[in-house]
Amino acid sequence: MSLLTNKVAVVTGGNSGIGYATAQELKNKGAKVVITGRDSDRVESAARELGVTGIVADVSDVSAIDSLVAKVAAQYDKVDILFVNAGIFQPAPVGQISEAMFDHQMGINFKGAVFTIEKFLPILNDGASIINLSSVNAYTGMPNTAVYAASKAALNSYTRTAATELAPRKIRVNAVNPGPVATPIFGKTGMEEAQLNGFAEAMQNRVPLKRFGTPEDIAKLVAFLASDDALFITGGEYNIDGGININPLLA
Numbered sequence: 560m561s562l563l564t565n566k567v568a569v570v571t572g573g574n575s576g577i578g579y580a581t582a583q584e585l586k587n588k589g590a591k592v593v594i595t596g597r598d599s600d601r602v603e604s605a606a607r608e609l610g611v612t613g614i615v616a617d618v619s620d621v622s623a624i625d626s627l628v629a630k631v632a633a634q635y636d637k638v639d640i641l642f643v644n645a646g647i648f649q650p651a652p653v654g655q656i657s658e659a660m661f662d663h664q665m666g667i668n669f670k671g672a673v674f675t676i677e678k679f680l681p682i683l684n685d686g687a688s689i690i691n692l693s694s695v696n697a698y699t700g701m702p703n704t705a706v707y708a709a710s711k712a713a714l715n716s717y718t719r720t721a722a723t724e725l726a727p728r729k730i731r732v733n734a735v736n737p738g739p740v741a742t743p744i745f746g747k748t749g750m751e752e753a754q755l756n757g758f759a760e761a762m763q764n765r766v767p768l769k770r771f772g773t774p775e776d777i778a779k780l781v782a783f784l785a786s787d788d789a790l791f792i793t794g795g796e797y798n799i800d801g802g803i804n805i806n807p808l809l810a
């Protein structure tokens with residue numbers, strides 16, 4: 560029997576990048592998978608490619624999460640794995656942070672995550688696994704990431720409290736902190752191509768293993784945390800970053 564047979568998994572932001580690769584990995588391991596995203600064409604085509612269920616839901620809209628939960632409950636009844644992955648990266652230097660950008664980024668990365676969990680809780684099976692996709696940025700002072708980093712630091716803090724409070728139901732809550740991973744997220748920042756290439760090169764040079772992670776690297780860790788092989792793991796945070804958190808001052 561596969562590791563995740565008979566488990567129902569929901570992956571927010573599953574039409575692209577890390578969410579897409581994780582949906583694939585969870586499905587390969589036997590889970591029934593639901594992916595979400597904001598755009599119906601992107602969600603439908605990814606769901607078709609993966610052979611999973613696709614549901615459109617913007618996590619920054621709490622009523623959309625309500626309707627997502629109702630649809631998942633109608634089709635699958637209960638959920639065993641909740642991968643809280645939907646997120647955006649909007650770099651801006653301190654001094655040029657607009658209120659709209661703050662609200663948008665916090666609204667998806669932090670508020671969206673909190674209310675995804677809040678709304679799914681009634682249909683989570685006891686013993687379910689929640690995995691929050693954070694970032695090593697939560698611990699860094701990387702330029703232009705003040706709000707993004709704060710949204711992930713808030714998520715890690717929330718993860719610890721939620722793990723304590725949900726332990727009586729044997730629901731495990733963990734956070735995964737990737738370093739740089741090659742996904743479309745950087746192309747969505749509005750940065751010019753030359754700027755993006757310079758950023759990628761500088762970033763890669765900081766990684767002791769000298770490469771970006773792949774979405775599949777992250778998917779394997781998430782699938783492990785989702786599985787019964789990780790039954791004694793809760794309230795944890797797992798860096799998966801080619802060693803970038805070591806922050807080598809001389810490489």
Ligand SMILES: NC(=O)c1ccc[n+]([C@@H]2O[C@H](COP(=O)([O-])OP(=O)(O)OC[C@H]3O[C@@H](n4cnc5c(N)ncnc54)[C@H](OP(=O)(O)O)[C@@H]3O)[C@@H](O)[C@H]2O)c1
Pocket residue numbers: 571572573574575576577578595596597598601616617618619644645646647648667671692693694695736737738739740741742743744747
């Ligand atoms: N790539 C990295 O280097 C890196 C490093 C550390 C952490 N992360 C985190 O990893 C997660 C996944 O990012 P990724 O790199 O895989 O980027 P990605 O390819 O851009 O995927 C992001 C996913 O989130 C969805 N999403 C964004 N806003 C949403 C919303 N309001 N409601 C529902 N879905 C929404 C996107 O769907 P739409 O089609 O609707 O936009 C997309 O499916 C994010 O939380 C990100 O912060 C990424």
